[in-house]
Amino acid sequence: MLEELEAIHADAISAIAEMADIDGLEAFRVSYLGRKGRLTVAAARMKDIPKEDKPAAGKALNEVRNAITAAIGEKGESLQIAIDAKAAENVDVTLPGRLMHPGARHPISQILDRAVATLRRMGFSLASGPEIETEWHCFDALNTPPEHPARNESDTFYFEDGRLLRTHTSTVQIRTMETSPPPVRIIAPGAAFRRDEIDSTHLSHFNQLEGLYVDEGVSLAELKGSLEYLLRSIFGEKTPVRFRPHFFPFTEPSFEIDIMLEARGKASKWIEIAGCGMVDPDVFNAVNKARGDNAYAPDKISGFAFGLGLERLAMILWGISDIRLLIENDIRFLRQFP
Ligand code: DAH
Numbered sequence: 462m463l464e465e466l467e468a469i470h471a472d473a474i475s476a477i478a479e480m481a482d483i484d485g486l487e488a489f490r491v492s493y494l495g496r497k498g499r500l501t502v503a504a505a506r507m508k509d510i511p512k513e514d515k516p517a518a519g520k521a522l523n524e525v526r527n528a529i530t531a532a533i534g535e536k537g538e539s540l541q542i543a544i545d546a547k548a549a550e551n552v553d554v555t556l557p558g559r560l561m562h563p564g565a566r567h568p569i570s571q572i573l574d575r576a577v578a579t580l581r582r583m584g585f586s587l588a589s590g591p592e593i594e595t596e597w598h599c600f601d602a603l604n605t606p607p608e609h610p611a612r613n614e615s616d617t618f619y620f621e622d623g624r625l626l627r628t629h630t631s632t633v634q635i636r637t638m639e640t641s642p643p644p645v646r647i648i649a650p651g652a653a654f655r656r657d658e659i660d661s662t663h664l665s666h667f668n669q670l671e672g673l674y675v676d677e678g679v680s681l682a683e684l685k686g687s688l689e690y691l692l693r694s695i696f697g698e699k700t701p702v703r704f705r706p707h708f709f710p711f712t713e714p715s716f717e718i719d720i721m722l723e724a725r726g727k728a729s730k731w732i733e734i735a736g737c738g739m740v741d742p743d744v745f746n747a748v749n750k751a752r753g754d755n756a757y758a759p760d761k762i763s764g765f766a767f768g769l770g771l772e773r774l775a776m777i778l779w780g781i782s783d784i785r786l787l788i789e790n791d792i793r794f795l796r797q798f799p
Contacts, residue, residue, distance in 0.1 A: 626654035675764030712738025737767035
């Protein structure tokens, strides 16, 4: 037995020394150490040798197995080093590097990032809701009567089951108040859809940013201060901001917000940029009814809401003349917003 092990050891070591490729080495390993390998077969005969010889034979067997395993490992490493060195032979490290074209945030994402950063500092947190909505969340709960033109099939994408693609992100106001009691202070950026003819100022799929703050004693002064702060953080500290009375079904009083922009070479003019107002008590009533409680009691709490279109914001900020540029993905256009 001992002599046989010695012979196996010697054969293995000299065979390994001559190995020239990694696949051959693996085949060799199997032929010695595999289930039917030479050493394994020899080890199986251990049970036939006299009892007193067993300890010495066992020890020798282990030594030979370890020696062969170690030799295969070392050979494998040196073969791999040779392979790597050969592969690197053809690499010229003095060649100039390949030019990378790093991407950039889309202008809509950039403006959203700015607005969200400011609003987060003011204590707003992000909320979201589904783009496929019920009529109730999109219109009824927002105090929009059945005969309102926005509900018309010609303005809104309806599904056959009566659901619709939300026409504004104001739906998230309702979704948030349905599930959370006051105070709430949320912003909801997201897609909105209208059956508009697509032209230089309209897309049928666009993005809005909705805001809602409800608590005890929220005032119109806070609405005004918060939105002035937000708009000036986007358009510049000195930008004139004005609130013009308007009508929205879901707020009372309601306003449109204009900012004064200096058009190069031309007279400055007021540009409409957002809608806002104090949450209408009927919105709170609808929410309470859905919740089955009086958490949003109109005589105890109040709130303000606002909504703005992100495409419009970007167009005004960067002087983009055609809204369609924002969805065409023309790299020459997008490169202008690094
Ligand atoms: N939902 C309005 C729109 O799509 C924007 C808006 C106006 C949102 C006034 C509001 C608001 O929250 O108070 O035109």
